[in-house]
Structures are given as structure tokens and as C-alpha cells.
Amino acid sequence: xxxxxxxxxxAMGGHGLYVWLSYGAAxxxxxxxxxxxxxxxxxxxxxAADRTQRSSAAMQAAQETESGRL
Amino acid sequence: MTLKEFWHRLGxxxxxxxxxxxxxxxxxxxxMALLVIGTYWGLAVAPPDYQQGNSFRIIYVHVPSAILAQSxxxxxxxxxxxxxxxxxxxxxxxxxxxxxxxxxxxxxxxFTGAVWGKPTWGAWWVWDARTTSxxxxxxxxxxxxxxxxxxxxxxxxxxxxxxxxxxxVVNIPIIKYSVDWWLTLHQGATFKLTExxxxxxxxxxxxxxxxxxxxxxxxxxxxxxxxxxILRREHGxxxxxxxxxxxxx
Numbered sequence: 011x012x013x014x015x016x017x018x019x020x021a022m023g024g025h026g027l028y029v030w031l032s033y034g035a036a037x038x039x040x041x042x043x044x045x046x047x048x049x050x051x052x053x054x055x056x057x058a059a060d061r062t063q064r065s066s067a068a069m070q071a072a073q074e075t076e077s078g079r080l
Numbered sequence: 081m082t083l084k085e086f087w088h089r090l091g092x093x094x095x096x097x098x099x100x101x102x103x104x105x106x107x108x109x110x111x112m113a114l115l116v117i118g119t120y121w122g123l124a125v126a127p128p129d130y131q132q133g134n135s136f137r138i139i140y141v142h143v144p145s146a147i148l149a150q151s152x153x154x155x156x157x158x159x160x161x162x163x164x165x166x167x168x169x170x171x172x173x174x175x176x177x178x179x180x181x182x183x184x185x186x187x188x189x190x191f192t193g194a195v196w197g198k199p200t201w202g203a204w205w206v207w208d209a210r211t212t213s214x215x216x217x218x219x220x221x222x223x224x225x226x227x228x229x230x231x232x233x234x235x236x237x238x239x240x241x242x243x244x245x246x247x248x249v250v251n252i253p254i255i256k257y258s259v260d261w262w263l264t265l266h267q268g269a270t271f272k273l274t275e276x277x278x279x280x281x282x283x284x285x286x287x288x289x290x291x292x293x294x295x296x297x298x299x300x301x302x303x304x305x306x307x308x309x310i311l312r313r314e315h316g317x318x319x320x321x322x323x324x325x326x327x328x329x
Binding site: 011012013019022023024025028029031032033035036039040042043044046047048050051054055058059062 | 108115119123124125126127128133134135137138141142145180181184185187188191192195196198199297300301304305307308311312315324325
């Protein structure tokens with residue numbers, strides 16, 4: 011262990027601002043890359059499901075009007 | 081399966097989709113474990129540098145992101161070449177799926193470099209060979225992203241991006257050797273194939289762990305992005321329709 015106490019660890023010998031800024035940015039980049047895949051996939055699947063539902067509903071409606079005419 | 085068969089199958093988005101699911105999870109879990117270990121080791125356990133003190137700990141995010149920025153670009157260059165020569169569909173998807181990741185890694189390397197430069201060199205930014213060639217890499221990524229948005233036909237956009245990706249590969253050796261060719265503030269490479277590292281093991285081991293962790297994260301992220309790209313582009317095919325209808329994506 012390189013540090014004696016937790017405050018010492020956060021202070022990073024006076025370089026705390028630089029070290030934590032770098033690690034914070036790295037965490038953000040990793041998090042957003044991971045989260046993007048998850049959210050984009052979920053959104054795409056939901057939209058695709060809506061599309062198929064709409065098109066099958068439209069098909070059904072078309073069939074009903076046709077059978078009503080007969 | 082012979083090599084030729086493997087190559088042929090690799091071009092099939094359907095085959096890739098079917099086998100790739102578990103890879104995302106394996107790479108993702110490995111990345112999580114390696115990054116937690118490497119970061120803790122580098123931040124709290126490794127000894128401070130005798131000149132730079134604790135600011136040197138930025139190396140554990142700066143070097144991995146810089147390596148990945150270049151590796152991702154090399155992958156795009158290779159994918160671009162494969163697309164131009166063999167017209168492999170999956171290669172174009174790899175190219176498209178790698179751009180955002182590589183761009184974010186390049187930005188991270190530049191940002192952490194600037195933050196490290198302030199206490200070490202006394203300036204956030206210097207027009208140094210290494211920093212400038214990395215900035216060019218960022219512009220290449222932005223160019224690739226913009227080019228795909230700008231060309232409406234998918235096939236033409238793919239081919240244009242492939243050409244740009246392949247041509248841009250010349251920048252990679254410039255980045256790599258910039259610290260040897262020009263007088264520079266930037267320090268030399270930490271890891272070299274032919275020499276042992278200039279740091280003691282208690283400093284470079286956590287770095288190695290984080291570099292491997294970043295590679296695994298790239299693997300997981302690329303698999304995830306590729307699978308979504310495949311669903312999007314192949315949405316009209318019978319196998320994707322079947323997959324979606326059964327809810328087994």
C-alpha cells in the first residue's frame with residue numbers, strides 16, 4: 011500500500027486534481043461506451059417490435075374492411 | 081473447418097450473430113475484473129514516481145487509452161482493406177462499429193495527456209510531435225464518422241470510409257515513432273517488444289493489467305455494437321425476422 015490514510019490517498023500528494031480528473035474522464039468514457047450499446051439495442055428492439063405490431067394491425071384492419079365489403 | 085471455410089463464414093453476418101453472443105459476456109466480465117484490479121493496483125498500491133510523485137498514476141488510464149485508440153484504428157484499416165478487396169459485408173460493419181469507440185479512446189488519451197502535462201511539463205498542451213499526431217488521429221476518426229453520415233448510399237459510404245481508413249493508417253507509425261524521430265517532451269514507449277520496460281515491475285504490472293482490461297472492454301463493446309449493426313442492416317432478412325418474432329435476439 012502506497013498511502014497511509016484515506017485523506018492522503020485522495021490528496022495524491024498535491025496532485026489529486028489531475029489524477030482524479032483523469033480517472034473520472036476514463037470512468038465516463040468506459041461507462042458511456044458500455045451504456046450506449048445497452049440503450050441503443052433496447053431502443054432498437056422496442057421500435058422494431060412496435061413496427062411489426064403496427065404493420066400486422068394495419069393488415070388486419072385492411073382484411074376486415076375487405077370482408078365487410080363482401 | 082479449414083481456413084478458407086472460416087474466412088467465407090466470417091463474411092456472413094448471420095453466422096457471426098449466432099456465435100458472437102457469449103463472446104460479449106466473456107470479454108465484458110474479463111474487462112470488469114482486470115480493470116478493477118489494475119486500477120486499484122495502480123492508484124493505491126504502486127509506489128509514487130521519484131520525480132513526478134503521484135501524478136504519474138495517470139499513466140494507468142493514459143497509456144491504455146492511447147494504445148486502444150491506435151489498435152482500434154489498425155483494426156479499421158484492416159477491415160477497410162478486406163472490404164475493398166473481398167467486399168465482405170461484415171468488414172464494413174466492423175469499420176462502422178469501431179469509429180465511436182476509437183474516437184472516445186483518442187479523446188480520452190488526449191484529455192488525460194493534457195491533464196498529466198500540466199503538472200509535469202507546466203502546460204496543458206504543447207504542439208509536440210506525439211500530441212499533434214494524436215490530434216490528427218482524432219480528426220481522422222471524426223472524418224470517418226462524418227463521411228458515413230454524409231454519403232446517403234450505404235455501399236458507397238462504406239467504400240469511401242474504407243479508403244479513408246486505409247489511407248489514414250500511415251498516421252499510426254508516425255504516432256509510434258514520433259518520440260524517436262523528433263525532439264520531443266513526450267517520454268518514450270513504456271512497453272517495447274525487444275527490451276524490458278524501463279520501469280520496475282511494481283509499476284508496469286498494473287499498467288499491463290489495465291491495458292489487457294481495455295482490450296477486453298474493446299472486444300465486448302465491439303461485439304455489442306456489431307450485433308446491433310447486424311440487426312439493423314439485415315432487418316429485412318428471414319433469419320432476423322424470425323429471431324425478432326421469437327424474441328430470441
